Amino acid sequence: MPKAVDKSRLFILALVCSLAMLTSWTEAAPRQSAAVSADVQAHAAELLAARERWQTPLLDDLRQLCDTIGGRPTGSKACDRAVDWAVARFRAAGVESTWTEGYTIPGSWEGGADHAECIAPTQFPIRVVAGPFTVPTPNGQALEAPLVNAGEGSSESFARLGDKARGSIALVLSPEMKTEADLFAEYGRDGAMFAAARRAGVAAVMVQSSRPGVLLYRHPMGLGGDSLPIPAAMVARVHAARLARLAEQGEVRVRLELPSRVGGPFQARNVVAEIRGRELPQEIVLIGAHLDSWDLGTGAEDNGVNAAMVIDIARSFKALGIVPRRTVRFVLFTGEEQGLFGSEAYVLQHAQEMGQHVFMITFDTGSGHTSGFYLNGRADLRQPIDQALAAVPGFAADDDSVEAIDGTDNFDFLLSGVPNLIAKQEWAPYLPNYHAETDVYEAVNQGEARNNAALAAALVWGLAESPSRPAARQSRAEVEELLRNTKMDEQMKGLGQWQDWESGKRGVSQ
Numbered sequence: 001m002p003k004a005v006d007k008s009r010l011f012i013l014a015l016v017c018s019l020a021m022l023t024s025w026t027e028a029a030p031r032q033s034a035a036v037s038a039d040v041q042a043h044a045a046e047l048l049a050a051r052e053r054w055q056t057p058l059l060d061d062l063r064q065l066c067d068t069i070g071g072r073p074t075g076s077k078a079c080d081r082a083v084d085w086a087v088a089r090f091r092a093a094g095v096e097s098t099w100t101e102g103y104t105i106p107g108s109w110e111g112g113a114d115h116a117e118c119i120a121p122t123q124f125p126i127r128v129v130a131g132p133f134t135v136p137t138p139n140g141q142a143l144e145a146p147l148v149n150a151g152e153g154s155s156e157s158f159a160r161l162g163d164k165a166r167g168s169i170a171l172v173l174s175p176e177m178k179t180e181a182d183l184f185a186e187y188g189r190d191g192a193m194f195a196a197a198r199r200a201g202v203a204a205v206m207v208q209s210s211r212p213g214v215l216l217y218r219h220p221m222g223l224g225g226d227s228l229p230i231p232a233a234m235v236a237r238v239h240a241a242r243l244a245r246l247a248e249q250g251e252v253r254v255r256l257e258l259p260s261r262v263g264g265p266f267q268a269r270n271v272v273a274e275i276r277g278r279e280l281p282q283e284i285v286l287i288g289a290h291l292d293s294w295d296l297g298t299g300a301e302d303n304g305v306n307a308a309m310v311i312d313i314a315r316s317f318k319a320l321g322i323v324p325r326r327t328v329r330f331v332l333f334t335g336e337e338q339g340l341f342g343s344e345a346y347v348l349q350h351a352q353e354m355g356q357h358v359f360m361i362t363f364d365t366g367s368g369h370t371s372g373f374y375l376n377g378r379a380d381l382r383q384p385i386d387q388a389l390a391a392v393p394g395f396a397a398d399d400d401s402v403e404a405i406d407g408t409d410n411f412d413f414l415l416s417g418v419p420n421l422i423a424k425q426e427w428a429p430y431l432p433n434y435h436a437e438t439d440v441y442e443a444v445n446q447g448e449a450r451n452n453a454a455l456a457a458a459l460v461w462g463l464a465e466s467p468s469r470p471a472a473r474q475s476r477a478e479v480e481e482l483l484r485n486t487k488m489d490e491q492m493k494g495l496g497q498w499q500d501w502e503s504g505k506r507g508v509s510q
C-alpha cells in the first residue's frame with residue numbers, strides 16, 4: 001500500500017458496494033448500462049479504485065502474458081501471440097470494440113544463440129548476449145581475435161590503443177548501474193563510444209554488464225532500421241573483470257559468436273479497445289502502455305504489468321457497467337523498444353482526430369509506487385489531475401515533475417500538442433531488472449501494481465467525466481517553446497529525432 005492510501009475507507013466502500021459489484025471477476029458478462037444505478041455511476045471513481053485493489057484478475061493476466069507467451073520483441077512470434085492474446089482479453093472483458101492497427105517498422109533484429117570463450121592464456125566460457133540492432137559476427141560465425149582493453153570506452157582510450165586496436169575485440173568497462181541517472185549515463189555513453197570503436201577499426205566490441213555478477217540484459221545499441229555496423233555484445237560483469245586483469249599480464253585471445261539476424265521492414269500491430277462516450281463520444285481520453293518487451297526475461301516490469309493494467313481497467317469499466325462522458329481508448333503499443341514505432345504510427349494514423357484526444361496517459365516504469373506524474377513540460381496539467389482524482393483523495397499522487405521525458409509512448413502525443421502524462425513511479429523493482437533476465441513475474445510488486453491500477457482507473461474516469469475539456473491542445477509554436485524550455489530539443493537531437501520534428505514529419509502542423 002502506498003503510505004497515503006486510506007485502506008479502511010476503500011475497504012468499507014468495497015463492502016458497501018459489493019452487492020452492486022460482485023460480478024464474477026474473470027469472464028463476467030458486462031453489466032448493461034441501463035441496469036446500472038445512478039449511484040454506481042456517481043461513485044464510479046471510488047468503485048473502480050476499490051475493484052482494481054481487490055477484485056480483478058490483473059495478476060493472473062500478467063502471469064499468462066509472462067509465463068505462457070514470454071519475452072516478446074516486436075516482430076517475434078511471441079509478440080504476435082501477445083497481440084492476439086490482448087485482443088481476446090479485451091473481448092472477454094466485454095469490450096467488443098477492439099481492433100488492431102498495422103504499421104511498418106523499418107528494420108528487424110533478432111538475437112541468436114550467442115557464445116564466447118576465452119581461449120588464451122587459459123580457457124573459460126564467457127557469458128555474452130548480443131546488443132539489439134548490432135550486426136552479427138561475420139557470416140554469423142565465430143570470430144577469433146586478440147582482446148584489447150578500451151577502458152571506459154572514451155575516444156581517448158580508443159585512440160591510445162593505436163594500431164593494436166585494428167581487427168581486435170575491444171573490451172569496454174562499465175560502472176555498476178545503481179540509479180536511473182547511471183542508466184541514462186549508460187545510454188549517453190554509447191554514441192561516442194561506438195564512433196570511436198569504428199574509427200579504431202576494431203572487429204567487435206564487448207561491453208561489461210553494468211549489473212552485478214553474471215546478470216545480462218538487452219541494451220539497445222542501435223535502433224530499428226539503423227543498425228550499428230560493429231558486432232557488439234554485453235559481457236557478464238565478473239567475466240569482463242577477469243579478462244581485463246588477464247590483459248594486464250599479456251595477450252588474451254577470445255572467440256566470439258553472435259549470430260543475430262538483421263532484416264528489412266516488417267509489419268507490426270497495435271491493439272486498440274474503445275468504450276464510446278455517452279455525451280461526447282468524439283472526445284477521447286487515451287490510456288496506453290507498451291505490450292512488447294525484450295526477450296531475456298519475460299517483460300513483467302517492462303512493461304507487462306502495465307499492459308495487463310490497461311486491459312484490467314477496461315474490464316472494470318465493463319464489469320461495473322459504467323459509461324464515461326467521453327470516449328476512453330485503451331491502447332497497447334508495440335515497437336516501443338525498437339524506437340517508439342507503435343505510438344508514432346498511432347499518432348500518424350489518427351492525425352485527423354488528434355485534436356479530439358483530450359488527454360494521453362502512459363505507464364512504463366513497472367510496478368513501482370506512483371507518487372505523481374511527469375507533466376512533460378506542462379504545469380497546467382496538475383489541476384485537471386486534481387479534479388479527476390477528487391473522488392479518491394487517498395492517493396495523494398502529487399509529487400510531480402514538469403520535466404519532459406523523451407523515451408516512451410507519450411512522445412508523439414507531446415509533439416502533437418496533446419496533454420500527456422507519464423506516471424512517476426518509484427524506480428524499484430523496475431530498474432535492477434531493466435531489460436534483464438530477471439524481468440520476470442516474481443519481480444513485480446503485486447500490491448503496488450494493484451494500487452497503480454486503482455489510481456489509473458480513477459484518473460481515466462475522472463478525466464473522461466470532466467465537465468469541460470480538461471486541458472488545451474498546444475499549437476506548434478507552443479510545443480516548440482516547450483521543447484526548448486525543457487531542453488527536450490537536446491535529447492531529441494541526441495536521439496536523432498529532431499529532424500522529424502523540424503521537417504514536420506512528426507508533430508502538430510500549426
Ligand SMILES: [Zn+2]
Pocket residue numbers: 290302303336364
Ligand atoms: Zn518500457
